Amino acid sequence: MEIMSRLYARYFNGDLEIHSVDGHGTDAYVYLQAVEDQASEWLPICNRAAYEYYASRKYQSDWTKKK
Incomplete structure (x- = not known):
């Protein structure tokens, strides 16, 4: 869990100690x-x-959607 938490912190230009x-x-x-x-x-x-704003938009499927 520590590794995932550190990755998230670094993704937002931060760190975890x-x-x-x-x-x-x-x-x-x-x-x-x-x-x-x-x-x-x-x-x-x-x-x-x-x-x-987001409710009125029509979204297209992306790579995460299974066909």
């Missing part, structure tokens, strides 16, 4: 881009206008 703390457990630190201008991934805006 995991440290074992003797007698206490494990600490996990996730670093992600906080400055919007430096982010390379556009995240969706979830509001009524976005829903209406």
Whole structure:
């Protein structure tokens, strides 16, 4: 699971660090881009206008759809 979490963090230009703390457990630190201008991934805006925009579009099948 650690590998997948680190891959997701790096996909968003971040990183994941995991440290074992003797007698206490494990600490996990996730670093992600906080400055919007430096982010390379556009995240969706979830509001009524976005829903209406996407609901009105007709999508074509892509490579993930089985025929």
